[in-house]
Amino acid sequence: QKEVEQNSGPLSVPEGAIASLNCTYSDRGSQSFFWYRQYSGKSPELIMSIYSNGDKEDGRFTAQLNKASQYVSLLIRDSQPSDSATYLCAVYSSASKIIFGSGTRLSIRP
């Protein structure tokens, strides 16, 4: 079992709709969770971090965490073509290292 798992996609969403990205993790001792956006050929950029169960909203982005289910998700409202990218889920594990999922490719179609 991979430490951090994501559906590789591609996930295709019409412009203006909600994009939903999911991630599961195996280390129950993990305390911090992150979502990164990576455009082709560029380095990842941090878009959301979440540390406690529930929802955290920042503009069009909402991160959701359920530690009991070991599940993290990212919702993008009013999807724009500029949101087309690969989204990486990352977990700060109990071994004090940051582990990344393989990423989900998101495509916003006009």
Next chain:
Amino acid sequence: DGGITQSPKYLFRKEGQNVTLSCEQNLNHDAMYWYRQDPGQGLRLIYYSQIVNDFQKGDIAEGYSVSREKKESFPLTVTSAQKNPTAFYLCASTLSGDTFFGPGTRLLVL
């Protein structure tokens, strides 16, 4: 202007040659990381360091070496023992969980 710098942007390695990738940060972050990304893949952890003069192997450390003599610097050497070094190399640093990346170095084999 705070941030993480990596150099060079592109690096060419000949057979049997060791090459060193530079990573410098002026964010006063304690922890630094090196990741490797292959085309269409996620990030795999090579080495990480929580404090000066201490570092740990990640998931794919074979064929790589690092040093952490200064808080600001975490160079990565790709040795001749790494038989498939062509990849995008990303350096990152973190203070309290939120992790930020440098622009990356693309390593190509001649």
